[in-house]
Amino acid sequence: xxxxxxxxxxxxxxxxxxxxxxxxxxxxxxxxxxxxxxxxxxxxxxxxxxxxxxxxxxxxxxxxxxxxxxxxxxxxxxxxxxxxxxxxxxxxxxxxxxxxxxxxxxxxxxxxxxxxxxxxxxxxxxxxxxxxxxxxxxxxxxxxxxxxxxxxxxxxxxxxxxxxxxxxxxxxxxxxxxxxxxxxxxxxxxxxxxxxxxxxxxxxxxxxxxxxxxxxxxxxxxxxxxxxxxxxxxxxxxxxxxxxxxxxxxxxxxxxxxxxxxxxxxxxxxxxxxxx
Amino acid sequence: xxxxxxxxxxxxxxxxxxxxxxxxxxxxxxxxxxxxxxxxxxxxxxxxxxxxxxxxxxxxxxxxxxxxxxxxxxxxxxxxxxxxxxxxxxxxxxxxxxxxxxxxxxxxxxxxxxxxxxxxxxxxxxxxxxxxxxxxxxxxxxxxxxxxxxxxxxxxxxxxxxxxxxxxxxxxxxxxxxxxxxxxxxxxxxxxxxxxxxxxxxxxxxxxxxxxxxxxxxxxxxxxxxxxxxxxxxxxxxxxxxxxxxxxxxxxxxxxxxxxxxxxxxxxxxxxxxxxxxxxxxxxxxxxxxxxxxxxxxxxxxxxxxxxxxxxxxxxxxxxxxxxxxxxxxxxxxxxxxxxxxxxxxxxxxxxxxxxxxxxxxxxxxxxxxxxxxxxxxxxxxxxxxxxxxxxxxxxxxxxxxxxxxxxxxxxxxxxxxxxxxxxxxxxxxxxxxxxxxxxxxxxxxxxxxxxxxxxxxxxxxxxxxxxxxxxxxxxxxxxxxxxxxxxxxxxxxxxxxxx
Numbered sequence: 070x071x072x073x074x075x076x077x078x079x080x081x082x083x084x085x086x087x088x089x090x091x092x093x094x095x096x097x098x099x100x101x102x103x104x105x106x107x108x109x110x111x112x113x114x115x116x117x118x119x120x121x122x123x124x125x126x127x128x129x130x131x132x133x134x135x136x137x138x139x140x141x142x143x144x145x146x147x148x149x150x151x152x153x154x155x156x157x158x159x160x161x162x163x164x165x166x167x168x169x170x171x172x173x174x175x176x177x178x179x180x181x182x183x184x185x186x187x188x189x190x191x192x193x194x195x196x197x198x199x200x201x202x203x204x205x206x207x208x209x210x211x212x213x214x215x216x217x218x219x220x221x222x223x224x225x226x227x228x229x230x231x232x233x234x235x236x237x238x239x240x241x242x243x244x245x246x247x248x249x250x251x252x253x254x255x256x257x258x259x260x261x262x263x264x265x266x267x268x269x270x271x272x273x274x275x276x277x278x279x280x281x282x283x284x285x286x287x288x289x290x291x292x293x294x295x296x297x298x299x300x301x302x303x304x305x306x307x308x309x310x311x312x313x314x315x316x317x318x319x320x321x322x323x324x325x326x327x328x329x330x331x332x333x334x335x336x337x338x339x340x341x342x343x344x345x
Numbered sequence: 346x347x348x349x350x351x352x353x354x355x356x357x358x359x360x361x362x363x364x365x366x367x368x369x370x371x372x373x374x375x376x377x378x379x380x381x382x383x384x385x386x387x388x389x390x391x392x393x394x395x396x397x398x399x400x401x402x403x404x405x406x407x408x409x410x411x412x413x414x415x416x417x418x419x420x421x422x423x424x425x426x427x428x429x430x431x432x433x434x435x436x437x438x439x440x441x442x443x444x445x446x447x448x449x450x451x452x453x454x455x456x457x458x459x460x461x462x463x464x465x466x467x468x469x470x471x472x473x474x475x476x477x478x479x480x481x482x483x484x485x486x487x488x489x490x491x492x493x494x495x496x497x498x499x500x501x502x503x504x505x506x507x508x509x510x511x512x513x514x515x516x517x518x519x520x521x522x523x524x525x526x527x528x529x530x531x532x533x534x535x536x537x538x539x540x541x542x543x544x545x546x547x548x549x550x551x552x553x554x555x556x557x558x559x560x561x562x563x564x565x566x567x568x569x570x571x572x573x574x575x576x577x578x579x580x581x582x583x584x585x586x587x588x589x590x591x592x593x594x595x596x597x598x599x600x601x602x603x604x605x606x607x608x609x610x611x612x613x614x615x616x617x618x619x620x621x622x623x624x625x626x627x628x629x630x631x632x633x634x635x636x637x638x639x640x641x642x643x644x645x646x647x648x649x650x651x652x653x654x655x656x657x658x659x660x661x662x663x664x665x666x667x668x669x670x671x672x673x674x675x676x677x678x679x680x681x682x683x684x685x686x687x688x689x690x691x692x693x694x695x696x697x698x699x700x701x702x703x704x705x706x707x708x709x710x711x712x713x714x715x716x717x718x719x720x721x722x723x724x725x726x727x728x729x730x731x732x733x734x735x736x737x738x739x740x741x742x743x744x745x746x747x748x749x750x751x752x753x754x755x756x757x758x759x760x761x762x763x764x765x766x767x768x769x770x771x772x773x774x775x776x777x778x779x780x781x782x783x784x785x786x787x788x789x790x791x792x793x794x795x796x797x798x799x800x801x802x803x804x805x806x807x808x809x810x811x812x813x814x815x816x817x818x819x820x821x822x823x824x825x826x827x828x829x830x831x832x833x834x835x836x837x838x839x840x841x842x843x844x845x
Contacts, residue, residue, distance in 0.1 A: 104756060114707065116718075288707070295704030302695045303760055 111205035113285035125231035137206030141168030148180035208259035221272035226345020274341035286336035294322035374398035375779035387412035406650035410657030423680035425451035461516035462486030487820035509736030510538035545592030555599035569605035571617035597630035619666025632740025633770030675701035683786035691768035725754035739770030777805035
């Protein structure tokens, strides 16, 4: 897949919903974005993944779906540390290939597999999974009701879904963060924590736990902001094409940081359970 | 400053509601120095030490300005490494058996040798109680000779194997006739970082001094408390701005790296800490700044123990004065000592923007010793431990290599690794004094005073418990010819006496 430049992050074009999903998936595969995120593709990193898995009561032998599995780090962690049998679902073909390769290298191919597919139309049978983790991705799905219903459908009786995601009060977000450009960075299309909880409850699940992790999001925004400033320090020919985009990106990161401090933007883990 | 009168019952009318008892430890009476119990408690999100001497009453002192952070950063408490050799036995218990005794939890990251008590200044603030008068030069003071210092260096090498760093101090060490051979002797023993702690007057006036330090490979630790006349008068008793400027320019010209060392006192110069950093990053000789809340031992100004500065207040002042550069959480608790003793950061600076290193690497992933998870990269962890250590200074070759390793480990492009390698170090270190001494922290202290009889006495014990006075007395006047050195015969008798 073609690497996507910062244009995609910072362009002001209005994106159709399919484009947004594809763009999102592709962006997380792109080198500049991976670099900006500093190897940590979701807030809280592995520590918060462990916490999320703990809240979803994932244990040895559980069949687990990791939605938007990216390069497969979480899927491998769940298999390696908890002994789960994991399926990673990912829209980006490049990411799936990368995830498979990394998993083979880690010797975990018998416990972890990756499927290319869309979270709004899960390629799985009803009741296939004991647990689902969905990290920092539901906020980017344009059809959230459909996605939530799909999660509920593939969950077994008594199964748990843990959503770790960006929370936002959209009407209080500053305009630049609401723009389409921010959507791919998981911000403008996020819901308040209540909104995710309602989605899951409307899908027939029972919300059992909510935990705020705003600090993890702040740390991630800080990391991106710092790396954008580093990029600005770097006066090489390779960075020349990005130079005009760096300033607005830094401004966006600072707006996000302020929004977190103001409680308009945050990060939460929400756990729900299927009856049975 | 002091609480109830001796013999009065402890007051119970003061409500303890809203106060959280944290731990019981041992401290000393600030008046008579005897060992007494001390309680640490959190109140209004600050941590206070409260203690009672049967004879001198109640004492209470602020020890950390952020209770939440105090508790959170305990996870940075790195398991200690024992030194190769111990010098004393356990007899009376901490802090009376220094050192280093078998109960101590850490080796020495930074050794200090005070070569004299004489100084060319009479600062109103001086924990070493040095000065210009006869009391510091003649009978009341001492001046070590090269032979003594070499034996002390040998003791340090015996205890540490390959010592990381040493600082020559005083008095004013630059006025000692043999300071250059002493510095060379440390270098010859393979000590990696050799520092001279100086007020800079000789550097400013003696054109040959900076080049001589450059030739030996010495890093200068320069007293630098701020810019205003009021700051200079309050802390040093004299305006020294011109001397500081000339000393720094001489170091720049000779290629000597300098860490600025600021004593920070509430109401005096905490408003200047940001400007000191701003000045430091711009000056070609300066590679870092050390901020030290004033140690209320020796000579100090009137102060309120409940409103003294701790690391938190200094870090907060930096974040407030340089909001575009720093936040409080950019400062990392240094794990080799007790995590509340020292915090540090490194900053990448390109002449325009400044980025603290902890924004680029999640230090918590590497330096959390309590949850003890698998670390992402062992080389990066080792480099970070070397950087966030009491033995580190900015601008040295080792610091540069370690910064480059971290920069490489977190995927910075090579051009930025070069910027990172020149990272500017900022340290905030709250040394303990008789008001704040906590043996729990002292037992992991990794800054030691090397004394002529070969003991390595943890710095805060040296300044608080009575060791400094004892050593000075044993070395001063007629006894000042190093009789005590090396033979160890007085080890059992030079323990800090219970005064009062």
